[in-house]
Amino acid sequence: MNWKEAIVLGLSLADILGFLCVIGTVWGIKMMSSPATAVRGNLLGAVSMAVAIIITLVSENIIGQGLLWAGMAVGTAIGYWSALKVTMLQMPQMVALLNGLGGGSSALVSLLTLLAGGSASVASVTGLNMGMFEQITAVLGLIVGGVTLSGSIVAGAKLHGLMSSRPVVFEGQRTLNNAVLAVTAVLGALSLMMGTGTLFVLAMLTLIGSLVYGVLFAIRVGGADMPITVSLLNSFSGVAASISGFAISNPLLISIGAVVGASGLILTQIMCRAMNRSLGQVLSGATTVLKPAHATDKSTASAPVRSRGAEVSSASTAPTASAGSASPAVPAHIQAARNARKVIVVPGYGMALAQAQSDVKALIDMFDSRGADVKVGVHPVAGRMPGHMNVLLAEVDVAYDKLYEMDDINPEFADADLVVVVGANDVINPAANTAEGTPIYGMPILNVAEAKHIVICNYDTRPGYAGVENPLYQPSSKVTLLLGDAAMTLKKLLADIAAGDGAGAAAGIAPTDGQAVSAAPTATTSTSTVGYVDIVKQARKVIVVPGYGMALAQAQADVKKLMDMLEQNGADVKVGIHPVAGRMPGHMNVLLAEVDVAYDKLYEMDDINPEFADADLALVVGANDVINPAANTAEGTPIYGMPILNVAEAKHVVICNYDTKPGYAGVDNPLYKPSSKVTLLLGDAAVTVKQLMADLSTR
Amino acid sequence: MSPLVLVILFVVSSLVGYKVISAVPSLLHTPLMSGSNALSGITILGALTATAIARMMDNPVLAQIAGFVAIVLAMVNVVGGFVVTDRMLRMFHR
Numbered sequence: 001m002n003w004k005e006a007i008v009l010g011l012s013l014a015d016i017l018g019f020l021c022v023i024g025t026v027w028g029i030k031m032m033s034s035p036a037t038a039v040r041g042n043l044l045g046a047v048s049m050a051v052a053i054i055i056t057l058v059s060e061n062i063i064g065q066g067l068l069w070a071g072m073a074v075g076t077a078i079g080y081w082s083a084l085k086v087t088m089l090q091m092p093q094m095v096a097l098l099n100g101l102g103g104g105s106s107a108l109v110s111l112l113t114l115l116a117g118g119s120a121s122v123a124s125v126t127g128l129n130m131g132m133f134e135q136i137t138a139v140l141g142l143i144v145g146g147v148t149l150s151g152s153i154v155a156g157a158k159l160h161g162l163m164s165s166r167p168v169v170f171e172g173q174r175t176l177n178n179a180v181l182a183v184t185a186v187l188g189a190l191s192l193m194m195g196t197g198t199l200f201v202l203a204m205l206t207l208i209g210s211l212v213y214g215v216l217f218a219i220r221v222g223g224a225d226m227p228i229t230v231s232l233l234n235s236f237s238g239v240a241a242s243i244s245g246f247a248i249s250n251p252l253l254i255s256i257g258a259v260v261g262a263s264g265l266i267l268t269q270i271m272c273r274a275m276n277r278s279l280g281q282v283l284s285g286a287t288t289v290l291k292p293a294h295a296t297d298k299s300t301a302s303a304p305v306r307s308r309g310a311e312v313s314s315a316s317t318a319p320t321a322s323a324g325s326a327s328p329a330v331p332a333h334i335q336a337a338r339n340a341r342k343v344i345v346v347p348g349y350g351m352a353l354a355q356a357q358s359d360v361k362a363l364i365d366m367f368d369s370r371g372a373d374v375k376v377g378v379h380p381v382a383g384r385m386p387g388h389m390n391v392l393l394a395e396v397d398v399a400y401d402k403l404y405e406m407d408d409i410n411p412e413f414a415d416a417d418l419v420v421v422v423g424a425n426d427v428i429n430p431a432a433n434t435a436e437g438t439p440i441y442g443m444p445i446l447n448v449a450e451a452k453h454i455v456i457c458n459y460d461t462r463p464g465y466a467g468v469e470n471p472l473y474q475p476s477s478k479v480t481l482l483l484g485d486a487a488m489t490l491k492k493l494l495a496d497i498a499a500g501d502g503a504g505a506a507a508g509i510a511p512t513d514g515q516a517v518s519a520a521p522t523a524t525t526s527t528s529t530v531g532y533v534d535i536v537k538q539a540r541k542v543i544v545v546p547g548y549g550m551a552l553a554q555a556q557a558d559v560k561k562l563m564d565m566l567e568q569n570g571a572d573v574k575v576g577i578h579p580v581a582g583r584m585p586g587h588m589n590v591l592l593a594e595v596d597v598a599y600d601k602l603y604e605m606d607d608i609n610p611e612f613a614d615a616d617l618a619l620v621v622g623a624n625d626v627i628n629p630a631a632n633t634a635e636g637t638p639i640y641g642m643p644i645l646n647v648a649e650a651k652h653v654v655i656c657n658y659d660t661k662p663g664y665a666g667v668d669n670p671l672y673k674p675s676s677k678v679t680l681l682l683g684d685a686a687v688t689v690k691q692l693m694a695d696l697s698t699r
Numbered sequence: 700m701s702p703l704v705l706v707i708l709f710v711v712s713s714l715v716g717y718k719v720i721s722a723v724p725s726l727l728h729t730p731l732m733s734g735s736n737a738l739s740g741i742t743i744l745g746a747l748t749a750t751a752i753a754r755m756m757d758n759p760v761l762a763q764i765a766g767f768v769a770i771v772l773a774m775v776n777v778v779g780g781f782v783v784t785d786r787m788l789r790m791f792h793r
Contacts, residue, residue, distance in 0.1 A: 045738060
C-alpha cells in the first residue's frame with residue numbers, strides 16, 4: 001500500500017504532517033514574543049518550512065524533477081548571500097524587496113494554475129478539472145501578487161535612495177488609480193469567461209494591470225509613511241500566498257499565508273494608530289497628507305543623498321589633540337589616559353574574579369569615544385580555560401575584532417601610549433625574560449613594559465601563581481598601580497578620566513571610523529553652550545528619544561556611547577520609542593540593538609509617556625513629528641490627534657536635529673523655539689552627539 | 700477539499716495568527732516582519748507543484764521558465780527572510 005493513501009481519521013499522512021508544519025510555524029511565531037526564545041522560534045519556522053517542502057515533493061511525486069531542485073538551489077544561494085550582505089540600516093528595503101519576491105512568486109503560481117486549468121492537454125493527463133472557485137482565486141492571486149511585487153520594488157527603491165522618497169502626487173491620481181484597478185479587474189473577469197485561445201493574453205494583461213497599479217499605489221507614499229506601506233505589503237504577500245493556495249487547493253499555503261496576512265495587518269494597524277490614520281484611508285490611497293506644493297520632505301528626500309556624499313569626503317572636525325593643558329593636580333596616569341591615542345587593555349584572571357568585564361567594556365568604549373585606538377591583548381593562558389578572556393569579553397559585547405592574540409599584539413606595545421592591565425600577573429611579568437631559574441623563565445609574555453605608560457589594576461602586589469616577583473609592581477613614573485577589586489578601581493579610573501580636561505574634549509570628537517563625521521552640515525549650537533551641559537551632566541533620569549534622523553546620520557553608536565557615559569555618571573537612562581519612528585515597525589529597536597543597547601532599556605510609547613514628567617532630561621535625536629506637541633493642540637493640521645511622546649513634560653529637553661524645519665507632516669514644532677528649557681543642537685546628529693559627549697567630559 | 704472547508708481554514712488561521720502575533724512586543728517588530736515575510740515564501744509549495752505540471756501545458760518551455768522563476772523568487776524570500784531574521788534576533792540581548 002502506498003503510504004500516501006494511508007488514511008487516519010479521513011486525513012492522509014501528508015495532510016497530518018502538513019498540519020504539524022502549520023502548528024510548528026505558529027508556535028515559532030509565538031516564541032517570538034520574547035527575545036529569549038525568538039531565535040529558536042525563527043528556527044522552528046524555518047524547519048517547518050523545510051518539512052513542508054519535502055512533504056510536497058514526496059506527496060506530489062515530483063521529488064525527482066531536476067528543474068525544481070535547480071530553482072531551489074539558485075534561490076537559496078541568492079537569498080543566503082543577500083541576507084548576509086545586508087546591513088541593519090538597509091533592513092527596511094531588504095524586507096520590502098523580500099515581500100515583493102514572495103508576491104511575485106504567488107502571482108506566477110496563480111498565472112500557471114490559471115493557464116493549466118484552461119489547458120486541455122493538462123486536463124487529459126492529470127484529470128485536473130478547475131472549477132470556477134479555483135479560477136476566480138487564481139485571478140485574484142495574480143492581481144494581489146502583482147501589486148505586491150511592483151509596489152514592493154517601488155517601496156524598496158525609495159528606501160534605498162534609488163528613487164526620491166518624496167511622494168509622487170499629481171492631479172487626478174485617485175481617478176487614474178481607480179481606473180487602472182477597475183480595468184485590471186475587468187481583464188481578470190474576462191479571462192475567466194474567455195476560451196483557451198485568449199486566456200493567455202488576457203491573463204498577461206491582467207498581470208500587467210496589477211503591476212501598474214502596484215507602482216501607482218507605492219509612488220504616492222512618502223518616506224515617513226513607509227512603515228505603513230511596508231507593513232501593508234507584508235500583509236499583501238501573505239494574502240497573495242493564501243489566495244494562490246485556494247487556487248491549487250493547498251491547505252498549507254492557505255493557512256500560513258493567512259497567518260502572514262494577519263501579521264502584516266496587525267503591524268499596519270499599529271502603525272496607523274501611531275500615525276493617526278485609519279486603515280481605510282491607507283487602503284483608499286490617503287496615506288500621504290502632504291500636497292506637493294509645500295512638501296517639506298527634508299528629513300526624507302534630500303538628507304540621505306547628502307549624508308552619503310559626506311561619507312565619502314569624510315572631513316574630520318577633529319582638532320589636533322592639544323595636549324599639555326593639564327593642571328598640575330591631574331595625576332600622571334589620568335593625563336596619559338586622556339591624551340592616549342593608542343591603548344591596549346590586557347585582561348587576566350583577576351578580571352574574571354572581580355567580575356569586571358563590563359567595566360573593561362566601558363573603558364574600551366570610553367577610549368573609543370575619545371577617538372583612541374583601543375585593542376585588547378589576550379595571552380593564551382590568561383584565565384582558566386583556552387579562550388576564557390575572549391568568552392568573557394564577548395559576553396559583554398566587546399567586538400571580537402578588538403581581541404588580539406599575543407603574537408599579533410606584542411609588536412604593538414612599543415607604540416602604545418597606554419596599557420591598562422586588569423588582573424593579569426604572570427603573563428605580563430618581564431621577569432620571564434630575565435630571571436633564570438624561576439618557574440616562568442622563558443615563558444612568552446605580553447610585552448606591556450614597552451608601552452609609554454602602564455596602569456595596573458590588580459588586587460594586590462603579591463607575586464602571581466608562579467611565585468615570581470613582578471618588577472612592574474615597583475613604583476615608577478611610568479607605572480601606576482591601582483590596587484583593590486578591579487571592578488572598583490576601573491570605575492574610579494573611568495570617572496577620573498571623564499572628569500576631563502580640554503585635551504580630552506578635543507580628542508573626544510575625533511572620528512573613530514571613516515564615516516562618522518560629515519562635512520556638509522557643520523554643527524552649530526544655537527543656544528549658548530554653557531548651561532545645558534551641566535544640566536545633562538547632573539541629570540539623574542534621562543529619556544532618549546531616537547527618530548529617523550538618527551538613522552540618517554548613522555548616529556546609533558554615538559547615542560549608545562552617550563547613554564553609557566550618562567549611566568557611568570549614575571543616571572537612569574531609558575529610551576522611548578514611538579511606534580512610527582523610522583521607516584518600518586521596530587526600526588529604532590533594530591538599529592539600537594545592533595549597537596548593543598540592551599532591549600530592556602527600550603520602552604514603548606505608552607510605557608514611557610508617564611515617565612517624562614519625572615525625567616530631568618529628554619534627549620531627542622532626530623525625531624520630529626513624533627514629539628511635536630502641536631499634535632495635541634493644533635486642530636486642523638495633519639498630525640492633530642496623533643499620539644506623541646511627551647518630551648515637553650521633561651525638566652529639560654535637548655534636541656539633536658538636522659535643522660528646525662517642520663517634520664514630514666509640515667507642522668511647525670513649538671519645541672524648536674528657543675527657551676530656557678530646550679536646547680537645540682543643530683547639524684548632523686553623529687557630530688552633535690559627539691560634541692555633547694566631548695563637552696560632558698570637560699566638565 | 701471543498702471550497703467551504705478551505706475558507707473556514709483561512710478564517711481560523713487568520714484569527715489564530717492575529718492572536719499569536721498580537722503578543723509580540725514592538726521591540727521585535729522588525730524581526731517579526733522579516734520572519735513572517737519568510738513565511739510568505741510558503742508559496743514555494745505552489746511554485747513547485749505548478750512547475751511540475753508546467754511541462755504538460757500547451758507551451759511547456761515558457762511555462763517551465765515561469766515556474767523556475769517562481770521557485771527562485773520564493774526561495775530567495777524564504778531563505779533570505781529566515782537568515783536575516785536570525786541575524787537580527789541574535790543581536791538582542793539584555
